[in-house]
Amino acid sequence: MIAALAKRQALILGTLSMVGILGLWQAVVDLGFIDPFFVSRPSAVWNEFLAQWRRGNILIHVSETLRSFALALGLATTVGIGLGLLAGWFRDVESALDPFVWFKYSAPTIAFYPLFIAWLGYGTPTIVAIAFLFALTPIYANTLSGIKNVDRDLVRAARSFGARPYDIFFMVALPGSVPIIVAGLRLGVGRALTGVVVAELFGANAGLGYSIGYFAQLLQTTRMMVYIVIVIILGVILTQLLSFIEARTDAWRVSAAK
Amino acid sequence: MAQIEVRDLQITYDTPKTGERFTAVEGVTLSVEAGEFVTIVGASGCGKSTLLLAVAGLVPVSGGTIAIDGRTVTAPGPDRAVVFQEASLLPWRSVLGNVKFGLEMQRWTRDDRTERAMRFIRMVGLANFADYHPHQLSGGMRQRVNIARALAVDPKVLLMDEPFGALDAQTREVMGDELLTIWEREKKTALFVTHDIDEAIFLADRVVVMGRNPGHIKEIMRVDIPRPRHEDVLDSDLFNGYRKRLRAHLAEDMASMHLVEGAQA
Structure with missing residues (x-):
């Protein structure tokens, strides 16, 4: 109450x-x-939003950004969870991957941007690659720690019933790690969106980041603000969605801790 | 031949930090007959849980042998099941899911699992809680689930590692009572570790008293209280006699522990 x-x-x-x-x-x-030139004003942003909506621009840019976002997050989820499971279970894999994780933590990912341009060219592939790298770390790190820190008491109980390593992985370690993996996904969602928008700022033909950069160069503050606000709202919606899923998968753990 | 045969058992560990070898159990010899209820009591650090887990096949043996029905123990097997403290239930599985776990591990067929699991859930009085999760249950109820999970796989030997250690005194007494009722019906061989003297006497045909540095058996005491037993035996002269004898052992252990600590200080 x-x-x-x-x-x-x-x-x-x-x-x-x-x-x-x-x-x-x-x-x-x-x-x-x-001066409204610098910050525009809420009423103007709202009117411009309606104008952009009627012209269909918003739908075009949102769907362009969401497409890159979905590709990047899908890749990061597959690779991050896959490698995280391997590294959490096999110590040697963790040791082998460790230096790369440290590079990722220490160096700004965006520094790789020119390299990706050289490899993949301007446009969607480079944007997806940057956003993929943004999102990969928390998904990998959480999956790794979930598997690695599996409850020893539960493992012992499982072994007493004759569980083989295969059973312990699928029946104990994996289900026990679901909440922390989903928490990693929530972080990954925020980072993937950041990655897409940042990469779009640098070079794209459509998308929210592209629109922000485009109108900034034309010094059209109100239009720029429209797309900034859309990015914020999109980020909130996506993160909240994951928080909701997280709360559902976490029910047994939260209550057990009380 | 006895069902559980422990001969000259030695168990040593490498202490992870100092790298020294630590002897947890030494020179332990113990035979438990089929259908017998044996409790192991002793101060903390006497190796009583280690001994039990070694019989379960969860702790490697450094010297001597453990055999169940003449077969040497090297790993956990379907002839034994362990009841742990309450934290050992899978928190994301329901009561039914937890009781089915052992049956899944031992590859019982799908239909048998549910039917059998429900039978033992009913036996421990949790029929209305089959869909509940561990965090929704009290400590006593969680231990009933633990007992049901162990009995469901139909072991010959039931190994219990301080199963009621985390429960309050009253719940503990009720659980002890119910455990005896179930045991008398199921006719399992039982090995039960506790640090509670009354619990050790109340449940046992024989009480094994262990001492420390390193863990060894000090005495094996037969309990000649007729079954079925009820709580009123706790006040009898016979029970008091057993209680005094065990207390004397544990007091001795406590005294020697203080002496050692005093010498170090």
């Missing part, structure tokens, strides 16, 4: 501060404190 109230209170406060910022934004521009 109190938890429910606290949750509602958080929601109300969050909404209020959002509305407050929008109001402030509109006010400082309307009152002439800040």
Whole structure:
């Protein structure tokens, strides 16, 4: 009951501060404190959004970005979970992959961009490759740690019933790792979207990142803002979707910890 | 020939940090007859759980032998099942799923699994909770699931590693009572590790008392209380006599432990 109230209170406060910022934004521009050239204004962004929507531009760019996003996330999920399972189960695989993980953690992925341009050319393949690399690390790392940190008590209990390594992998380690793997996917979703938008900023013919960069170069702040807001909303929706799935797969673990 | 034959057992570990060899159990010889209920009691660090897990085939033997019905134990087998402390249930599986687990591992046919699992879930009184998950159950209920899971695979020997150790005193007594009822019906050979003296006497045909440094058997005490037993025997003179005898053993162990610690300090 109190938890429910606290949750509602958080929601109300969050909404209020959002509305407050929008109001402030509109006010400082309307009152002439800040030139709309730099920040546009909420009402103008909304009107421009409707105009872009009617012309069908938004659908084109959103679907272009989502396509690259889906390809990158699909690849990162397949490769990340695949390698993570192998590395979590076989110590030698983990050791062999370790240096690459450290490179990935330490070096900015975007530094590889020119290389990908050279290999794959401008456009979707390079964008997907960059976003793939963005998303890969958390998916791999979470899968690895889930399998590696399998509960020893459960393994022992399984062994006492004659479980073979194969059984322990599929009946104990894998189901026990689902929540942490899904948590890795949630992180991967946010990073894949970032990767797509960043790569689109650098070179693309369509997409949200492309639109932001395009209107920025034309100094059309309002149109640029429309696409920035769309990226934010898209990110929130995708991440929330994964949080929802995470909560469902995590039910047994959260409650057990109470 | 006895059902469980432990001969001159030695178990040593490499301590991971110092790399020293640590002797957990030494010179243990023990025979348990088919259908007998034997409890193992001792202070912490006396190797009682290690001994049990070695019989289960989960801890490698360094010296001596363990045999079940004349066959040397090298790994877990369907002739034995272990009841662990409550944390050993798979948290993502329902009660039914957990009880079926052992049957799946031992390749029972699909139809048999559900039918058999339900039979033992009913036996431990959880028929209405078959679809519940472990986190929705109390500690006592979780241990019933653990017992059902072990019995379902139809082992000859039931090995129990402080199964009621995490339960409160009252639940513990009820569970002990129910365990005896089930055991009398199922006729399994039982080896039961505990640090609770009353529990050890109440359940056992014989109590094995273990001491430390390294783990060894100090005494094997026969308990001549007729079955079926009920809680009122806890107040009898006979029971009190057994209780005093075991307490004396454990007090001795405690005293020697303090002496060692005093000498180190």
